[in-house]
Amino acid sequence: SDHFIGSPALLSAIAAACPNLRFLDLTCCAGVSRLDGILPSIGPSLLSLSLNSCSSLPANQIALIGRYCPKLTHLDLSRCAKITNDALTHIAKGCPQMHSLDLRHCSLLSDLGVTSLASHCPNLKLLGLARLGPDLNPSTVTSLLRACTGLVHVNVYYCPKFRSPDVVGKIEAEFPHVRIVSRKWRKVPAPPVFEKDEPSEEELRLVP
Numbered sequence: 001s002d003h004f005i006g007s008p009a010l011l012s013a014i015a016a017a018c019p020n021l022r023f024l025d026l027t028c029c030a031g032v033s034r035l036d037g038i039l040p041s042i043g044p045s046l047l048s049l050s051l052n053s054c055s056s057l058p059a060n061q062i063a064l065i066g067r068y069c070p071k072l073t074h075l076d077l078s079r080c081a082k083i084t085n086d087a088l089t090h091i092a093k094g095c096p097q098m099h100s101l102d103l104r105h106c107s108l109l110s111d112l113g114v115t116s117l118a119s120h121c122p123n124l125k126l127l128g129l130a131r132l133g134p135d136l137n138p139s140t141v142t143s144l145l146r147a148c149t150g151l152v153h154v155n156v157y158y159c160p161k162f163r164s165p166d167v168v169g170k171i172e173a174e175f176p177h178v179r180i181v182s183r184k185w186r187k188v189p190a191p192p193v194f195e196k197d198e199p200s201e202e203e204l205r206l207v208p
Contacts, residue, residue: 008037015041027052027076035061043068050076052102063087066094073097078104078128085113092120102128104155110135118147125150130157130181138167145175155181 014021015038022045026032033056039046046069051057062083065075072095077083083106092098098121103109110133117124127144129136136159145151156162159182168182 007031008034011035011038014038018042020045022046023048025050026054029054030056032057033061035064039064039068044070046072048072048074050074051080052076053079055079055081058082059084059087063090066090066092069095071097074100076102077106078102080106082108084108085110085116088113089116092116096120097123099123100126103132104128104130104157107131107133109133111137111140114140114144118144122148123150124148126153127151128155129159130155132156132159134160137161138171142171142174145171145178151175151178153179153181157181158183 011032011034014024019041021042024042024046025048027050030053032051032054035057043065049065049069049072051062057080059082062077062080063086065072067090075091075095075098083103085108088103088109089112093116098117101117101121101124114129114132114136117127124144129141136156138161141154141156145154156168162168162180162182168180172178172180
């Protein structure tokens with residue numbers, strides 16, 4: 001059938017049936033490869049969109065979010081492996097009301113994309129950057145926090161340049177109201193233990 005979960009035909013049918021849709025969750029719909037059949041219709045009314053683990057989506061389709069979703073306040077792009085800095089910049093420019101943005105495991109992103117959030121998304125409150133590309137710098141996060149004064153939660157778990165407790169501590173000292181979630185890196189491998197080493201889902205989640 002042409003109407004598998006996430007197929008262009010099914011998404012177009014949803015758009016035709018629900019033109020005023022406000023919330024759309026396509027989490028783990030790995031078959032989603034296009035958004036141009038649905039966003040022109042429902043994008044203007046969307047407030048929340050989850051594309052978590054939609055790994056087949058190319059960057060040019062992800063960028064359409066910025067063109068068609070001006071009211072978006074919550075966006076989950078975690079594990080959208082093909083998103084680029086250019087696509088994120090398009091989203092930042094087109095979604096100025098964004099409050100919550102999850103970019104975990106988006107390894108092609110760097111300082112350039114994150115900087116665009118500081119310029120265009122002043123209302124950000126929750127931001128997931130865990131396992132972002134290796135070039136994310138603490139200075140970029142600091143600049144972002146200065147521009148987006150409402151930010152209260154930033155996840156930089158497993159971002160290499162945030163290994164040092166001193167780096168994270170310096171950011172927390174300047175912004176005591178912000179919770180920085182970061183990996184407690186070890187200098188040498190530790191033996192297996194039964195205590196919790198990974199943060200819980202409660203700690204990692206970005207929305208109440």
